[in-house]
Amino acid sequence: MRSHAEHAAVVAELVLPLLEDLALRAPELIPIDDRALSGRVAAHDIAAALALPPFDNSQMDGYAVRTADFTGAPPFALTVGPTAAAGDPPFMCPPGVACPVMTGAAVPFGADAVIPIEQADPPRFGRLHRPTGTPLPLASPEETVAFAEAPSAGAFVRAQGSDHRPGAPLLRAGTRLRPTSIGLLASAGISTVPVRLRPRVLLLSTGDEVTAPGEPLGPGRIYDANAPMLAAALREAGADVTTRRVADRPEALRACIEAAGTHDLLVTSGGISAGAFEVVRDAFGGDSDAAHSTGDISFTGIAMQPGGPQGAGSIVVDGRRLVTLCFPGNPVSSAISAELFLLPLLRAYAGAPAHGERSTAVLAHDADSPEHKHQVRRGRFLDDGTVALTPPSSHLLADLARAELLAHIPIGVAHLAAGSPIEIQRFDV
Numbered sequence: 001m002r003s004h005a006e007h008a009a010v011v012a013e014l015v016l017p018l019l020e021d022l023a024l025r026a027p028e029l030i031p032i033d034d035r036a037l038s039g040r041v042a043a044h045d046i047a048a049a050l051a052l053p054p055f056d057n058s059q060m061d062g063y064a065v066r067t068a069d070f071t072g073a074p075p076f077a078l079t080v081g082p083t084a085a086a087g088d089p090p091f092m093c094p095p096g097v098a099c100p101v102m103t104g105a106a107v108p109f110g111a112d113a114v115i116p117i118e119q120a121d122p123p124r125f126g127r128l129h130r131p132t133g134t135p136l137p138l139a140s141p142e143e144t145v146a147f148a149e150a151p152s153a154g155a156f157v158r159a160q161g162s163d164h165r166p167g168a169p170l171l172r173a174g175t176r177l178r179p180t181s182i183g184l185l186a187s188a189g190i191s192t193v194p195v196r197l198r199p200r201v202l203l204l205s206t207g208d209e210v211t212a213p214g215e216p217l218g219p220g221r222i223y224d225a226n227a228p229m230l231a232a233a234l235r236e237a238g239a240d241v242t243t244r245r246v247a248d249r250p251e252a253l254r255a256c257i258e259a260a261g262t263h264d265l266l267v268t269s270g271g272i273s274a275g276a277f278e279v280v281r282d283a284f285g286g287d288s289d290a291a292h293s294t295g296d297i298s299f300t301g302i303a304m305q306p307g308g309p310q311g312a313g314s315i316v317v318d319g320r321r322l323v324t325l326c327f328p329g330n331p332v333s334s335a336i337s338a339e340l341f342l343l344p345l346l347r348a349y350a351g352a353p354a355h356g357e358r359s360t361a362v363l364a365h366d367a368d369s370p371e372h373k374h375q376v377r378r379g380r381f382l383d384d385g386t387v388a389l390t391p392p393s394s395h396l397l398a399d400l401a402r403a404e405l406l407a408h409i410p411i412g413v414a415h416l417a418a419g420s421p422i423e424i425q426r427f428d429v
């Protein structure tokens with residue numbers, strides 16, 4: 001029987017080459033303001049096409065001045081010149097003149113400092129005139145403004161290129177685009193962003209009892225929890241997911257895969273344990289008489305609970321190799337299989353934060369575990385910081401959905417007493 005770590009290595013060996021291949025393919029180009037961009041991954045290094053700010057501009061509403069005009073004793077009186085508002089093209093501020101300037105406006109040529117309006121006398125703007133356009137409420141030529149202190153050169157001027165210069169690296173290949181990185185790229189004049197292709201996952205939920213949402217529930221049947229749950233988890237990890245429900249007939253399963261088009265990865269739920277009708281096992285396990293798909297999948301018992309039965313390998317569909325992972329049908333088992341084996345690989349490809357780091361907490365109560373299996377329990381933090389576990393059964397979806405953490409009880413441990421240290425990891429799938 002494989003350990004869960006050995007199975008994780010088998011899955012990584014199957015999935016990583018396909019992700020590496022995807023990273024090398026021609027990127028998808030997404031417009032900068034497309035809602036689909038956030039969370040995608042830069043396909044290559046992206047450099048700034050222009051400087052930011054693109055021109056010297058004012059950090060304050062105030063007066064643009066020449067520091068050379070501040071000679072002699074205060075107060076320093078200057079003639080009020082034309083006004084610079086944000087969006088105006090820059091103009092010349094002559095010697096002896098203070099030009100009203102608004103935040104974000106280009107600092108007029110010749111001026112080398114800005115004095116905030118609060119530090120001017122009077123501390124408010126008078127009649128302003130703009131250098132171009134009409135109407136022009138002209139300032140009287142005699143209008144003056146006085147300042148008590150001389151500014152230092154560069155005061156309240158946001159220098160061209162002080163954020164970044166043309167050619168500066170903005171985003172490294174493999175970086176996940178977050179809203180702030182999208183803002184940065186937009187400011188640098190980038191209108192479309194090359195992003196890595198997402199892995200396309202075909203997710204098959206198997207079982208005659210499994211019922212689609214919204215359909216009436218017949219006797220002996222249950223609603224499909226796994227397809228919506230796994231699809232959501234895979235999408236959060238950056239995958240492009242197509243979902244299908246398949247009845248317990250191997251030929252229906254194979255036909256469904258062949259009709260589904262091109263995918264990089266096949267994930268199945270259910271139909272792999274020891275029953276008489278194990279559709280996934282029957283479709284792929286040794287029986288290769290299918291018209292187009294042939295299987296090379298090993299179905300293995302893993303020394304873990306839940307998630308004991310697993311399948312991993314690849315099938316060939318229309319001449320194309322499709323990496324295939326088969327998760328057990330119990331909802332808790334399939335969620336934990338995804339969390340331990342597949343999602344960390346997808347999150348790393350998508351540049352998303354990892355969830356798998358382990359830390360040690362204190363167990364709030366006694367707990368039992370099958371000694372020959374690695375048990376993965378679900379739990380929550382209590383107010384005193386200790387960890388309470390929920391029961392181990394793999395049908396307990398309500399506990400799973402409320403869980404804050406997974407707790408690991410290793411092989412060889414049959415009992416943990418209250419107060420024992422226990423290894424945990426974050427869980428918010």
Ligand SMILES: Nc1nc2c(c(=O)[nH]1)N[C@H]1C(S)=C(S)[C@@H](COP(=O)(O)OP(=O)(O)OC[C@H]3O[C@@H](n4cnc5c(N)ncnc54)[C@H](O)[C@@H]3O)O[C@H]1N2
Pocket residue numbers: 205206207209210222223224225226227269270271272273274275278306307308309327328329330331333394
């Ligand atoms: N004799 C044995 N029986 C079982 C063994 C075993 O070793 N020997 N293993 C048990 C373990 S552990 C697990 S886990 C399950 C795995 O079984 P399968 O992967 O074949 O899954 P199914 O039998 O199809 O389903 C198991 C369980 O989960 C429910 N289910 C399935 N799909 C969904 C879905 N999409 N949404 C909600 N619930 C689903 C299904 O109705 C079953 O109750 O096998 C044990 N048996």
Ligand code: MOO
Pocket residue numbers: 304305306307308309328330333394
């Ligand atoms: O190992 Mo199964 O996956 O308990 O529930």
